[in-house]
Amino acid sequence: MDMQPILAREGNHNLRNYEKIRESFDWEDVRKTFSWYESGKVNAAYETIDRHADDPAKKDQPALIYSSPEREETLTFGQLKALSNKFANLLKKQNIQKGDRVFLFMPRSPEFYASFFGILKVGAIAGPLFEAFMEQAVRDRLEDSEATMLITTPELLKRVPQEDLPNLKKIVLIGYHSETNEKYVDYYHEMEQASEEFEIEWVSLEDGMLLHYTSGSTGKPKGVYHVHNAMIQHYATGDWVLDLKEDDIYWCTADPGWVTGTSYGIFAPWLNGVTNVIRGGRFTAESWYETIDKNNVTVWYTAPTALRKLVSAGEKVVKKYDLSSLRHVLSVGEPLNPEVITWGVNAFNLRIHDTWWMTETGAMLIVNLPDMDIRPGSMGKPIPGVEAAIIDNEGNELPPNQMGNLAIKQGWPSMMRAIWNNPGKYESYFINGWYVSGDSAYRDEDGYFWFQGRLDDVINTSGERVGPFEVESKLIEHPAVSEAGVIGKPDPERGEIIKAFITLNEGYQASDELVEEIRKFVKTGLSAHAAPREIEIKDTIPKTRSGKIMRRLLKSWELGLPTGDTSTLEE
Numbered sequence: 001m002d003m004q005p006i007l008a009r010e011g012n013h014n015l016r017n018y019e020k021i022r023e024s025f026d027w028e029d030v031r032k033t034f035s036w037y038e039s040g041k042v043n044a045a046y047e048t049i050d051r052h053a054d055d056p057a058k059k060d061q062p063a064l065i066y067s068s069p070e071r072e073e074t075l076t077f078g079q080l081k082a083l084s085n086k087f088a089n090l091l092k093k094q095n096i097q098k099g100d101r102v103f104l105f106m107p108r109s110p111e112f113y114a115s116f117f118g119i120l121k122v123g124a125i126a127g128p129l130f131e132a133f134m135e136q137a138v139r140d141r142l143e144d145s146e147a148t149m150l151i152t153t154p155e156l157l158k159r160v161p162q163e164d165l166p167n168l169k170k171i172v173l174i175g176y177h178s179e180t181n182e183k184y185v186d187y188y189h190e191m192e193q194a195s196e197e198f199e200i201e202w203v204s205l206e207d208g209m210l211l212h213y214t215s216g217s218t219g220k221p222k223g224v225y226h227v228h229n230a231m232i233q234h235y236a237t238g239d240w241v242l243d244l245k246e247d248d249i250y251w252c253t254a255d256p257g258w259v260t261g262t263s264y265g266i267f268a269p270w271l272n273g274v275t276n277v278i279r280g281g282r283f284t285a286e287s288w289y290e291t292i293d294k295n296n297v298t299v300w301y302t303a304p305t306a307l308r309k310l311v312s313a314g315e316k317v318v319k320k321y322d323l324s325s326l327r328h329v330l331s332v333g334e335p336l337n338p339e340v341i342t343w344g345v346n347a348f349n350l351r352i353h354d355t356w357w358m359t360e361t362g363a364m365l366i367v368n369l370p371d372m373d374i375r376p377g378s379m380g381k382p383i384p385g386v387e388a389a390i391i392d393n394e395g396n397e398l399p400p401n402q403m404g405n406l407a408i409k410q411g412w413p414s415m416m417r418a419i420w421n422n423p424g425k426y427e428s429y430f431i432n433g434w435y436v437s438g439d440s441a442y443r444d445e446d447g448y449f450w451f452q453g454r455l456d457d458v459i460n461t462s463g464e465r466v467g468p469f470e471v472e473s474k475l476i477e478h479p480a481v482s483e484a485g486v487i488g489k490p491d492p493e494r495g496e497i498i499k500a501f502i503t504l505n506e507g508y509q510a511s512d513e514l515v516e517e518i519r520k521f522v523k524t525g526l527s528a529h530a531a532p533r534e535i536e537i538k539d540t541i542p543k544t545r546s547g548k549i550m551r552r553l554l555k556s557w558e559l560g561l562p563t564g565d566t567s568t569l570e571e
């Protein structure tokens with residue numbers, strides 16, 4: 001990449017002289033800033049909301065500015081505390097205990113956030129599900145987590161296969177107009193009756209807070225388990241990287257069904273006491289620019305796929321809006337194209353700051369800080385308190401400019417603590433004290449990290465992580481499909497699209513209608529973002545002698561690349 005670095009601008013950044021701070025940095029200094037350091041009373045919901053609600057100077061500050069095509073609503077810290085207390089009382093009445101898994105399956109809404117904090121306040125573990133999930137995706141997650149309660153809407157309830165979920169004892173319905181009974185709880189009815197006073201369940205820093213399911217290259221989605229301790233890093237990165245100040249208006253575009261939407265759509269902004277804009281509804285360039293313009297958003301955290309769509313929407317659209325409130329823009333989830341950074345400088349007169357992390361890591365690890373020079377195409381450098389390296393498969397560190405496994409030295413606060421129900425899987429992430437990310441990268445002489453790709457078959461489509469195994473499993477449930485192999489195919493706007501290769505069962509003829517029907521089958525059974533955009537019918541799917549689908553080979557064929565070692569290919 002021979003683009004010139006984009007130099008840091010002078011400014012009142014929260015974290016300055018980062019290289020120097022890094023030398024003597026100790027997480028203990030961040031821990032000391034929390035009230036529990038002295039009081040011993042821990043609960044992330046308290047630090048995030050109640051602490052501000054109990055401060056007379058902040059109580060009436062808007063915490064959440066919600067807007068969707070149907071609805072606009074603002075909640076202050078005081079109101080969010082009261083609503084989440086009510087919900088915590090609702091949960092107590094339904095006998096929800098510390099450690100229980102309570103899942104949320106609903107569109108972004110004020111109710112989501114009230115419920116989310118209510119769950120934390122009783123010491124239970126919140127499991128947010130992306131609203132676009134269909135039956136299979138919902139079943140896999142509720143089954144694995146043995147969730148006892150689900151909060152959802154009557155509309156989405158149709159996608160919950162209750163008969164297959166014996167552990168799911170209670171369902172809270174938002175917008176249900178009937179009496180609460182053994183199984184169903186009427187949200188509005190119960191909330192009306194519930195008290196605004198609630199005694200928070202104090203927990204330990206290592207108690208569970210959140211389960212986020214994410215995809216690997218094999219098997220069903222896995223439950224990434226996060227604990228209250230993660231708040232330390234959510235707070236710190238909100239301060240250093242998002243550069244949040246008390247009077248900021250912040251907007252994170254991610255859905256809370258994904259980790260960015262919780263770590264940076266909930267914890268980081270509110271731990272830092274800023275006003276948080278939440279937008280429901282679909283993406284359009286106009287509505288996104290309007291959200292910035294209308295709310296005077298100052299700090300914006302979004303994703304390359306959205307930025308690329310804004311680039312495509314063209315200059316005319318940008319010019320219709322006043323985006324001058326913005327002072328800091330950041331990106332996550334996929335490689336941030338240097339051209340998009342250049343566009344950002346033209347469109348907003350701002351640099352776009354790339355950040356790298358994963359569901360498993362809980363918070364940002366490698367970033368571009370506001371006072372760092374940006375090398376377009378690089379993810380930046382590790383934050384203070386984090387050591388990153390490129391290692392070989394044996395765990396040895398590699399010298400600069402050599403590609404290898406991007407790995408992080410164990411010991412940062414927001415690291416997942418387990419894979420739910422699967423201790424072996426958790427162990428498999430580590431080698432010699434390094435957490436191995438599954439990404440390949442190199443580090444240049446000056447310590448900047450450059451993303452190269454995934455080392456496994458995980459697909460990243462529009463910044464959403466999709467496991468090929470899940471899609472293949474769904475495909476072969478269709479009566480016409482005999483075998484399936486699924487890969488990510490490079491795409492200029494979406495990063496990758498999902499492409500499936502299938503063989504047909506006897507008696508089925510290849511046709512456009514059949515392909516469309518199969519696509520729909522995945523879309524309505526699993527989820528829209530996991531449905532293959534391309535399906536190609538083949539006579540055979542390459543497999544190893546032990547029967548594993550050779551996705552690598554499919555990908556090489558698709559891209560016209562050399563096929564490499566095919567010695568394990570079956571006849």
Ligand code: PRX
Pocket residue numbers: 214259260331332333334335336354355356357358359360379437438439451453454460463464465
């Ligand atoms: O491959 C990397 C890519 O997204 C993966 C993590 O996905 P997920 O767990 O869904 O979390 C996404 C948001 C935290 C990584 O293994 N990824 C994430 N950020 C970047 C990235 N790839 C390139 N550049 C990034 N900044």
